[in-house]
Amino acid sequence: MKSGSNLEAILEAGHFAFTGELGPPRGTNGEEVKKKASYLKGMVDSVNITDNQTSVVRMSSWAACIILIQEGLEPNFQMVCRDRNRLAMQSDILGAYTHGVRNMLCLSGDHQKFGDHPDAMGVFDIDSMQLINMVKQMRDEGKFLGGADIEDPPKIFIGAASNPFAEPYEWRVHRLAKKINAGTDFIQTQCVYNMDRFREFMKRVVDMGLHEKCYILAGVTPMKSLGMARYIASQVPGMDVPDSLIDRLKGAGKGKVAEEGIKFALEQIEEFKEMEGVAGVHLMAIEWEHRVPEIAERAGVLPRPKP
Amino acid sequence: MIVAKRKPFEEIKGLIKGYNKVLNVGCGTCVAVCLAGGEKEVAVLNAELDMARKLEESPIEVGALTVERQCDREYLEPLDAIVNDYEAILSMACGAGIQFVAERFPQTPVFPAVDTTFIGVNQGVGWYEERCRSCSSCVLGMTGGICPVTMCAKGLYNGPCGGTNKGNCEISKDQPCAWYLIYERLEKQGRLDSIMAFTPASKWENQVPRTVIQPGYEKSKADATP
Ligand code: SF4
Ligand code: SF4
Numbered sequence A: 001m002k003s004g005s006n007l008e009a010i011l012e013a014g015h016f017a018f019t020g021e022l023g024p025p026r027g028t029n030g031e032e033v034k035k036k037a038s039y040l041k042g043m044v045d046s047v048n049i050t051d052n053q054t055s056v057v058r059m060s061s062w063a064a065c066i067i068l069i070q071e072g073l074e075p076n077f078q079m080v081c082r083d084r085n086r087l088a089m090q091s092d093i094l095g096a097y098t099h100g101v102r103n104m105l106c107l108s109g110d111h112q113k114f115g116d117h118p119d120a121m122g123v124f125d126i127d128s129m130q131l132i133n134m135v136k137q138m139r140d141e142g143k144f145l146g147g148a149d150i151e152d153p154p155k156i157f158i159g160a161a162s163n164p165f166a167e168p169y170e171w172r173v174h175r176l177a178k179k180i181n182a183g184t185d186f187i188q189t190q191c192v193y194n195m196d197r198f199r200e201f202m203k204r205v206v207d208m209g210l211h212e213k214c215y216i217l218a219g220v221t222p223m224k225s226l227g228m229a230r231y232i233a234s235q236v237p238g239m240d241v242p243d244s245l246i247d248r249l250k251g252a253g254k255g256k257v258a259e260e261g262i263k264f265a266l267e268q269i270e271e272f273k274e275m276e277g278v279a280g281v282h283l284m285a286i287e288w289e290h291r292v293p294e295i296a297e298r299a300g301v302l303p304r305p306k307p
Numbered sequence B: 001m002i003v004a005k006r007k008p009f010e011e012i013k014g015l016i017k018g019y020n021k022v023l024n025v026g027c028g029t030c031v032a033v034c035l036a037g038g039e040k041e042v043a044v045l046n047a048e049l050d051m052a053r054k055l056e057e058s059p060i061e062v063g064a065l066t067v068e069r070q071c072d073r074e075y076l077e078p079l080d081a082i083v084n085d086y087e088a089i090l091s092m093a094c095g096a097g098i099q100f101v102a103e104r105f106p107q108t109p110v111f112p113a114v115d116t117t118f119i120g121v122n123q124g125v126g127w128y129e130e131r132c133r134s135c136s137s138c139v140l141g142m143t144g145g146i147c148p149v150t151m152c153a154k155g156l157y158n159g160p161c162g163g164t165n166k167g168n169c170e171i172s173k174d175q176p177c178a179w180y181l182i183y184e185r186l187e188k189q190g191r192l193d194s195i196m197a198f199t200p201a202s203k204w205e206n207q208v209p210r211t212v213i214q215p216g217y218e219k220s221k222a223d224a225t226p
Helices: A006-012 A030-040 A061-070 A086-098 A128-141 A169-182 A195-207 A226-235 A243-251 A257-274 A289-298 B009-015 B039-055 B073-080 B095-104 B178-188 B218-224
Strands: A017-022 A047-049 A075-080 A103-107 A157-162 A186-191 A215-220 A278-283 B002-006 B021-027 B061-067 B088-091 B110-112 B114-124 B127-132
Touching: A006 A017, A006 A186, A006 A278, A017 A030, A017 A215, A017 A289, A030 A061, A030 A289, A047 A061, A061 A075, A061 A086, A075 A086, A086 A128, A103 A128, A128 A157, A128 A169, A157 A169, A169 A195, A186 A278, A195 A215, A215 A257, A226 A243, A243 A257, A257 A278, A257 A289, A278 A289, B009 B039, B009 B110, B021 B039, B039 B061, B061 B073, B073 B095, B088 B095, B095 B110
Parallel strands: A017 A047, A017 A278, A047 A075, A075 A103, A103 A157, A157 A186, A186 A215, A215 A278, B021 B061, B021 B088, B088 B110
Antiparallel strands: B002 B114, B114 B127
């Protein structure tokens, strides 16, 4: 075991992993984090804590991670390259690890232009690939990026994202290979809606043997409403929502769209359980944490295995 | 070339408020080519200032001199003879030129009349686009001649990110994704292996003022340093 995290143990034991996500508040209300966490407790193996998601200032990811640990859940500390340079990143990693954080998801981060501080300077001192490699170097060589030795190096289970739905499609699987070579232990994909494209992507992943070098968790976000589906389809860069799904949600009729969205997500999870190369599902039910127990139950992933 | 744009008129007027004799110094190189601060632009700005100050009943005398290059000491010499006739200097050169003028005449207030914007190319008359952030360690050989530092909104060295949107950057439907273009070009050249390899963290050299001394010219700096 590289890190001893629950998520790593679950994956290593060959269980189908089920992870969740939680967005910290736009203020100082720790109770809000605890409340959201209470819905996820026992339902998922690890909870991603977003890092100033969509470039909007929120409680820091590592601080919310600590609340989760206190509440008896395992966090997955998300870190974006937009807001900190290599010094701040490494010191946050040391601090978070000291408080018990064992998983990280290394991301580029949305451009600051989209958020609540569009005039901010984007740091991007290092990119997500370099961040992955830096965390690996800290863990495996016990060295900072600058080369100095770390006393008691942080042992992190290293996660990264992959988006099979952004052009150039041909390149995405190579970029995944590049992330694996840089040190990625597990991948959480962009939310999957276009199953055809995802099947194609996974076929290439399997052909290249990448699934044997890293665990791949498929991203699932249930559609809550038609408005959400249309918004994601047209406004969120790098997302692919096929018309057939929009039509299906439309066909569900008034008051039944959310249920149809959950049904689609459940069908996806069923297929992912059988899909070669897929090691689990990452459920991103943002601001819908209270529905996670029901979704987990209906997806047949409960009880979560104890490693 | 270095591309600049003229500051808003009100801002320029505000900078030289209270001065009644001002010398406006243009530059005949980059800023002249990009139509921001050459001889013609000096004349236009001076006419505007003259008229505005007349209307305000506080007339100003604005002199005009456009030198070949404000970033080159030898071309600044002609200023020596006339600078004392003025209370202040407006410079329409890039930020480097403005500073070189200010450095030469430390007693005289020097004000910028342009905002220096980028190192770029001429796409058409009056139309310029940024291409280089002078990072000091050029990777264009690896990226098929497309700069990831400048043209990618996140300056990624191992792109593209997950935000590529139908070939465009996540920041705008009008901005092509640099890494999409890099991929396309290298693919056509059969050189994808060039970006298959991991690019390690950049050694940012632009965090301190940089100096370049070309090989063989070390003496020129040594002679000038007391
Ligand atoms: S990599 Fe880009 S910013 Fe750096 S020198 Fe080359 S063109 Fe300029
Ligand atoms: S979409 Fe392309 S250009 Fe824009 S930030 Fe991502 S990689 Fe860079």
